[in-house]
Amino acid sequence: MKSLALTLAAALFVSTAIAEPTATGDLGLIIERANGTVLLVDQSDRAALARIEGLGDLSHASLVYSPDERFAYVFGRDGGLTKVDIVTRTIANRVIQAGNAIGGAISDDGKLVAVSNYEPGGVRIFDADTLEMVLDIPTDSKTIGLVDAPGRRFVFTMWDTGETWIADMSGDTPNITKIPNMGDNPYDALITSNGRTYITGLFGEDGLTALDLWDENPQPIRVLPNYGRGQKEMPVYKMPHLEGWAHTGAEFVLPAVGHHEVLWIDGNTLTETGRTQTYGQPVFAMARPDGRHVWVNFAHPLNDTIQVIDSVSKEIIHEFKPGPAVLHMEFTPRGHEVWISVRDAGKVVIYDTHTFEKIREIDADSPSGIFFTARAHRTGL
Amino acid sequence: MADLKQKSQPTSGLLGRAVFAAALVAATASLASETLDPQALKRLVHQDCGSCHGLTLKGGLGPDLRADTISHYEVEGLKTIILDGMPDTAMPPWRPLMSEEEAEWVARYLLNPEITE
Numbered sequence: 272m273k274s275l276a277l278t279l280a281a282a283l284f285v286s287t288a289i290a291e292p293t294a295t296g297d298l299g300l301i302i303e304r305a306n307g308t309v310l311l312v313d314q315s316d317r318a319a320l321a322r323i324e325g326l327g328d329l330s331h332a333s334l335v336y337s338p339d340e341r342f343a344y345v346f347g348r349d350g351g352l353t354k355v356d357i358v359t360r361t362i363a364n365r366v367i368q369a370g371n372a373i374g375g376a377i378s379d380d381g382k383l384v385a386v387s388n389y390e391p392g393g394v395r396i397f398d399a400d401t402l403e404m405v406l407d408i409p410t411d412s413k414t415i416g417l418v419d420a421p422g423r424r425f426v427f428t429m430w431d432t433g434e435t436w437i438a439d440m441s442g443d444t445p446n447i448t449k450i451p452n453m454g455d456n457p458y459d460a461l462i463t464s465n466g467r468t469y470i471t472g473l474f475g476e477d478g479l480t481a482l483d484l485w486d487e488n489p490q491p492i493r494v495l496p497n498y499g500r501g502q503k504e505m506p507v508y509k510m511p512h513l514e515g516w517a518h519t520g521a522e523f524v525l526p527a528v529g530h531h532e533v534l535w536i537d538g539n540t541l542t543e544t545g546r547t548q549t550y551g552q553p554v555f556a557m558a559r560p561d562g563r564h565v566w567v568n569f570a571h572p573l574n575d576t577i578q579v580i581d582s583v584s585k586e587i588i589h590e591f592k593p594g595p596a597v598l599h600m601e602f603t604p605r606g607h608e609v610w611i612s613v614r615d616a617g618k619v620v621i622y623d624t625h626t627f628e629k630i631r632e633i634d635a636d637s638p639s640g641i642f643f644t645a646r647a648h649r650t651g652l
Numbered sequence: 653m654a655d656l657k658q659k660s661q662p663t664s665g666l667l668g669r670a671v672f673a674a675a676l677v678a679a680t681a682s683l684a685s686e687t688l689d690p691q692a693l694k695r696l697v698h699q700d701c702g703s704c705h706g707l708t709l710k711g712g713l714g715p716d717l718r719a720d721t722i723s724h725y726e727v728e729g730l731k732t733i734i735l736d737g738m739p740d741t742a743m744p745p746w747r748p749l750m751s752e753e754e755a756e757w758v759a760r761y762l763l764n765p766e767i768t769e
Binding site for chain 2: 304305328329330331348349370371373389390413415430456458474506507508509510571572596614615
């Protein structure tokens with residue numbers, strides 16, 4: 272009787288599992304830097320579901336999602352590439368692919384995962400299914416700003432040599448195009464969501480450099496050269512990020528390096544349309560998905576504050592202090608809420624983006640990057 | 653780390669800082685150690701220096717800072733780099749955010765991560 276009951280219970284458990292498959296469309300992962308874990312969260316329930324352990328050194332980690340929103344590829348600082356199954360909440364596969372990595376991307380068809388490395392400098396491309404290496408592209412430089420581009424391509428840039436390379440993986444043999452003279456010490460780059468414009472920010476000089484990827488033969492286009500002319504440059508305690516590019520309809524808004532301001536650029540002409548003075552040196556300037564507001568966080572030691580800028584008036588309309596060490600923000604796909612990681616408070620805080628009211632806090636262990644699965648369907652994220 | 657600055661630099665502004673630095677030179681070791689917060693400094697090293705040098709200090713955009721790698725440096729040399737930065741690199745001067753004494757503690761800590769005070 273006892274065994275029958277057990278069998279029955281097991282059968283019930285199985286049928287329940289089948290009856291309630293995991294829907295992943297509103298899930299996400301939060302990087303917990305300190306102990307090499309990621310937190311699986313549910314955006315609709317505003318809740319943490321599970322902690323997945325064993326991902327190595329996750330300082331400055333990021334991740335991308337498979338097209339089916341089941342797997343996350345997590346790029347760790349220690350060169351670890353970890354494939355996390357968010358349905359079974361386990362690590363599906365893990366390889367140490369380099370000594371020191373900085374980020375990654377997934378191809379438009381979801382078949383290839385590329386990782387950008389500092390040591391050894393270059394990009395390595397892996398089979399998304401098996402994590403076996405498909406191609407090694409040494410660049411003799413620290414490599415930054417790796418993004419996916421339409422047509423099974425990856426684009427990335429060299430910190431040391433100022434070149435951008437386009438790796439076209441669409442044919443039988445890879446084809447690499449090298450574009451020199453992008454500028455002095457590019458520190459990060461972004462690609463617009465239509466995959467047309469690649470913009471790299473420069474640390475070694477004031478300015479940015481764009482490429483028109485629709486051009487047969489893309490050439491560097493200088494954007495806002497000498498934007499800081501005549502202003503005193505301030506020490507940069509944290510490099511800004513361009514991954515969370517903000518596109519507010521007709522304009523981009525980008526963080527300035529070494530200055531307390533964000534720069535507005537016309538999306539068509541790539542000329543300056545304005546500046547907004549900010550509380551500190553911006554790290555992320557991220558547009559709410561509808562583009563109406565831009566949320567900005569700041570570098571150490573002013574990293575306890577967020578400012579919200581209206582993209583029509585370009586004025587700051589809201590400022591608040593979520594807590595010590597605000598590292599990252601992620602909007603819900605349609606932008607009604609935003610999740611903000613507050614590292615030194617050990618919390619992720621959720622806000623209503625229209626009323627700016629705090630909705631909930633979720634405990635997390637030194638949280639940094641927040642990544643919702645909806646990124647799976649967007650170029651450049 | 654705003655706390656750090658307030659704790660170690662009771663006066664503000666360039667002049668205040670210079671006066672405070674001069675006072676530090678005259679301070680005895682025991683007095684000086686009371687003004688340091690090793691836990692806050694350790695956190696600064698791993699979390700904020702770690703932005704470029706990695707949480708474990710094995711390097712990133714900035715070089716590897718693990719003790720074995722930098723053992724050829726003297727405390728004084730490291731302290732100078734921390735306070736004044738490295739020209740033509742991304743290493744910023746930390747002088748606006750920390751005292752001479754704090755920089756020296758960080759230099760000693762990098763060379764010998766076992767130290768606790």
